[in-house]
Amino acid sequence: MADITLNRLAKVYPGGVRALHDLDLTVRDGEFFALLGPSGCGKSTLLRTIAGLEAASGGTVHIGDRDVTALQPGERDIAMVFQDYALFPHMTVEENIAYPLKVKKVGRAERAAKARRTAEELGLGPLVERRPGQLSGGQQQRAALARAMACRPRVFLFDEPLSNLDARMRLEARTFLKKLQRELGVTTVFVTHDQAEALAMADRLAVMESGELRQVGTPTEVFRRPASTFVASFIGSTPMNLVDGEVTAPGAVRVAGGELPLPDAAASLTEAGEKVVYGIRPEYLRWSDVPAEGAVAGTVSVVENLGSAQLVTLECDGGVSVQVVVSEDHEPEPGNRGWAVPRNDRALLYRDGDLVAEHGTTDATVSGPAEGPGNGVGDGPADDAEPVPS
Amino acid sequence: MAATTSSADPSPAGPQGQETAEKGKRRQAREEPERDAAGLGRRRAAAFLAPALLLVALFLVLPAVWTLYLGATDYRLTGIPAIDPAFVGFDNLTKALGDDGFWRSLRLTLVFVLGSAVIGQAGLGFALAWWMRERTGRLRTTLEVLVMLAWILPSSVVAFLWIAFLDRDGGTLNELLRTPGAAWLLDHPMLSIVVYNIWRGSAFSMMLYSAALGNVPASHLETARLAGAGGLQQLRDVVFPRIRGHILTNLLLISLWTFNDFTPFLITAGGPDGATETLPVHIYKTALGSGELGYGAAISFLMLLINLVVAVIYLRLLGQRNKSGTAGKKSRTARRKARGSGQKEAA
Numbered sequence: 001m002a003d004i005t006l007n008r009l010a011k012v013y014p015g016g017v018r019a020l021h022d023l024d025l026t027v028r029d030g031e032f033f034a035l036l037g038p039s040g041c042g043k044s045t046l047l048r049t050i051a052g053l054e055a056a057s058g059g060t061v062h063i064g065d066r067d068v069t070a071l072q073p074g075e076r077d078i079a080m081v082f083q084d085y086a087l088f089p090h091m092t093v094e095e096n097i098a099y100p101l102k103v104k105k106v107g108r109a110e111r112a113a114k115a116r117r118t119a120e121e122l123g124l125g126p127l128v129e130r131r132p133g134q135l136s137g138g139q140q141q142r143a144a145l146a147r148a149m150a151c152r153p154r155v156f157l158f159d160e161p162l163s164n165l166d167a168r169m170r171l172e173a174r175t176f177l178k179k180l181q182r183e184l185g186v187t188t189v190f191v192t193h194d195q196a197e198a199l200a201m202a203d204r205l206a207v208m209e210s211g212e213l214r215q216v217g218t219p220t221e222v223f224r225r226p227a228s229t230f231v232a233s234f235i236g237s238t239p240m241n242l243v244d245g246e247v248t249a250p251g252a253v254r255v256a257g258g259e260l261p262l263p264d265a266a267a268s269l270t271e272a273g274e275k276v277v278y279g280i281r282p283e284y285l286r287w288s289d290v291p292a293e294g295a296v297a298g299t300v301s302v303v304e305n306l307g308s309a310q311l312v313t314l315e316c317d318g319g320v321s322v323q324v325v326v327s328e329d330h331e332p333e334p335g336n337r338g339w340a341v342p343r344n345d346r347a348l349l350y351r352d353g354d355l356v357a358e359h360g361t362t363d364a365t366v367s368g369p370a371e372g373p374g375n376g377v378g379d380g381p382a383d384d385a386e387p388v389p390s
Numbered sequence: 391m392a393a394t395t396s397s398a399d400p401s402p403a404g405p406q407g408q409e410t411a412e413k414g415k416r417r418q419a420r421e422e423p424e425r426d427a428a429g430l431g432r433r434r435a436a437a438f439l440a441p442a443l444l445l446v447a448l449f450l451v452l453p454a455v456w457t458l459y460l461g462a463t464d465y466r467l468t469g470i471p472a473i474d475p476a477f478v479g480f481d482n483l484t485k486a487l488g489d490d491g492f493w494r495s496l497r498l499t500l501v502f503v504l505g506s507a508v509i510g511q512a513g514l515g516f517a518l519a520w521w522m523r524e525r526t527g528r529l530r531t532t533l534e535v536l537v538m539l540a541w542i543l544p545s546s547v548v549a550f551l552w553i554a555f556l557d558r559d560g561g562t563l564n565e566l567l568r569t570p571g572a573a574w575l576l577d578h579p580m581l582s583i584v585v586y587n588i589w590r591g592s593a594f595s596m597m598l599y600s601a602a603l604g605n606v607p608a609s610h611l612e613t614a615r616l617a618g619a620g621g622l623q624q625l626r627d628v629v630f631p632r633i634r635g636h637i638l639t640n641l642l643l644i645s646l647w648t649f650n651d652f653t654p655f656l657i658t659a660g661g662p663d664g665a666t667e668t669l670p671v672h673i674y675k676t677a678l679g680s681g682e683l684g685y686g687a688a689i690s691f692l693m694l695l696i697n698l699v700v701a702v703i704y705l706r707l708l709g710q711r712n713k714s715g716t717a718g719k720k721s722r723t724a725r726r727k728a729r730g731s732g733q734k735e736a737a
Binding site for chain 2: 051052053072073074075078079080082083084086088089090099100103104147151
């Protein structure tokens with residue numbers, strides 16, 4: 001068991017493409033940590049650099065107290081599960097699970113016993129004699145997990161662990177993975193492009209964009225208080241409403257033709273006349289069929305059924321549209337007039353793309369590499385423990 | 391997903407002879423509902439095939455049967471038997487099997503095939519393919535062009551180049567090694583043609599292995615690396631099991647090609663003193679040099695049998711692989727499907 005500390009970690013590919021920009025990050029011991037971001041944001045590169053499959057161009061990687069930056073992948077005491085599981089088709093499940101032990105020259109009887117025990121733990125007991133081709137997708141994943149577990153590594157790395165499963169299996173595997181990780185207590189980093197997956201599984205997550213960490217925090221923090229408009233629009237199954245607005249004199253903000261009270265968090269930090277972006281999740285807007293105080297008004301243009309609720313798109317008077325999650329109690333029809341009242345403690349203001357909030361409340365944000373180390377990303381003491389060689 | 395079943399099925403590479411009966415059966419089963427897919431009708435379909443079949447019959451089957459017939463006669467290039475060959479039955483075959491010259495040629499041929507094809511071309515080709523795997527840029531392109539050039543140049547040109555290269559007086563090799571007067575073709579004739587043939591034919595193995603290595607998923611190699619496997623372990627545990635079929639197919643092809651290769655004759659003319667007289671050269675010298683066409687044809691027939699034996703051995707090995715490897719193949723298909731769907735979602 002060990003924590004992972006990245007110190008000014010950089011990766012530049014030959015040809016000058018910067019995949020990682022001097023990242024500082026601490027993954028705590030025993031944590032289930034997600035790297036989340038759109039494709040091409042560098043999350044996989046980061047995972048592969050931790051694994052040692054890519055060499056870092058600058059900075060260091062520590063696993064526990066050990067500086068592993070210059071070590072080969074095999075010497076780092078880690079195990080990785082790939083998106084395609086990478087089970088060897090010519091070996092049985094048992095041989096696959098025992099393979100890392102075989103490379104480490106563990107005796108035949110001992111490794112067979114260990115492989116069988118690990119297989120039992122993951123419910124693969126009756127399948128050990130089969131070949132990977134005779135397993136279902138979920139079983140293949142568990143075989144790959146068993147192979148990773150068998151040699152008791154200090155860190156697990158999962159590359160898109162769920163994306164090869166069908167939708168139903170994915171939910172099952174999500175719960176299974178989270179439970180397994182909790183039971184084993186092994187520090188685990190996984191990569192995903194699916195924000196729902198990251199929110200559901202991770203203890204903490206990092207949102208990445210173009211090789212930089214945009215926000216690091218617990219799923220609740222990242223969901224409730226996205227540090228930037230990028231994170232705000234990336235997190236959440238229904239995208240957050242981000243509407244241009246202007247702060248008007250007495251603690252109010254003018255948005256989409258309506259006058260709304262300033263969000264609690266930003267109340268004392270804005271000046272009259274400032275251009276801002278008003279952010280509110282569709283779930284935090286209350287629907288009203290009659291005119292209401294502090295609401296945006298508009299005409300219903302689309303109603304999407306979400307099952308237990310409906311997602312209503314409101315064409316506002318200012319020419320912008322706002323999405324509202326409406327409970328079953330109301331049944332708006334396209335063409336109806338409607339009013340949406342924001343929950344003031346959940347509304348956010350963004351200035352130049354960054355959250356307007358008192359410092360310290362957004363405990364884990366980064367805005368760029370220019371600020372250097374110790375700017376609050378990693379929260380461990382390791383962050384400022386040693387001078388950065390450069 | 392159902393639509394991708396056929397595209398995900400591993401494509402039947404290589405000649406039809408390599409397809410196992412099982413695979414053929416599967417395909418048949420799949421095509422049964424629409425036996426006449428093109429809607430031509432049996433007669434018109436046969437008409438389309440006829441020209442090709444005719445050419446095959448004319449230029450492959452007929453000469454083979456003709457050789458068989460000639461081998462049973464005392465046909466000669468000159469003299470009375472040239473006009474009126476007599477039927478001699480198995481005499482030519484028994485004569486060949488009792489002839490030291492034949493056995494010597496066969497031994498030389500096997501040395502030539504093992505040294506230059508099985509060990510040389512396959513080994514060097516694989517080494518080049520493995521080396522090029524992660525490399526791009528000018529060095530790789532240059533090397534590829536050079537290797538390919540050796541393969542596509544006409545034999546006569548190549549033979550002349552090698553004679554000039556190995557020449558005793560002022561040959562390029564002697565200049566390079568500063569060994570004037572070393573007679574490579576006289577002192578080391580077999581070694582010379584083995585090295586020549588490695589140089590000449592490695593391109594094919596290189597290309598075949600390059601394609602094969604492209605099919606080894608990076609994640610498999612990386613899994614082995616993460617477990618701590620070194621380069622040789624990765625080759626043994628991940629790469630070779632994966633490309634076993636490609637290796638066998640390659641060995642089959644280059645063995646047969648090298649077995650029947652006549653180009654060494656252009657360099658050494660079978661000499662000195664028969665030291666490089668491989669079977670094709672032996673047949674040429676017997677049939678056209680000494681004019682014993684019937685006897686030469688009989689040896690040709692023996693050579694055909696040897697080729698068949700070699701081919702059957704390789705095909706047996708391939709068949710074994712397919713029997714034990716069906717599970718693996720299925721998994722590959724399944725995984726490819728899975729990967730496809732994963733990519734779709736990512737996009």
